[in-house]
Amino acid sequence: MHTIQITSDDVSEQSLSLYNMNLKLTLRYNSILRGYQFDLFDIDKNKFITKNRGLSVGAPSLIECNLPFVLILVDKSGRGVNAKSKEDFNSRMQIVIMEKGEWRASLKRKE
Template identity: 70%
Template sequence: MVYIIQTTTDDVLEQSFSLYDMNLRLTMRYNAILTGYQFDLFDIDKDEYITKNKGLSVGSPSLIEFNLPFVLVLDDKSGFGINAISKDDLNNRMQVLIKSKGEYREAIRSSSRT
């Protein structure tokens, strides 16, 4: 299962959801210097942050080093495979995908075979 979070041109995006038997709150903040997002991930049940101010970059899984069943991936829907170059790109080209680590690894294996 892939969970999709559509990005916008808002400076702060916040969404709460339940995945993998966890109740989570994701807060993404636009960083004008990076022309991208940094995020906080909060475990609502444990009342604690999993991470704060973590970056998102196209093609690089965020949270891969954490003991979690999933990763966050910034996806460029256009297929260019590059990070945003303007705030409008975040609204038009980008989405954040939440994938299980197994799904992420399989996607990498599949893309390396083509």
């Protein structure tokens, strides 16, 4: 599992080397939705995996893609709610990247 801290910047980019892939993650704040959308770019293949995908607390993003991992927006406060303001991203939100099997196992532990 890998954790990415989110800032309250309008746009942020990070390069990641995960699961034998070199990736660029671009986060963009959407002021209307009060949330982040992301692009994920495969640097090695020089192509986008996804563009303008939304993030919601607790919902695995990329689950339907042929990738070994999912991205999950986490509310560090434990309330499990989406952001109310842009500042929430700097203080209580983070993105967790985990293998799909690890994510499925975490669901079974919650039951």
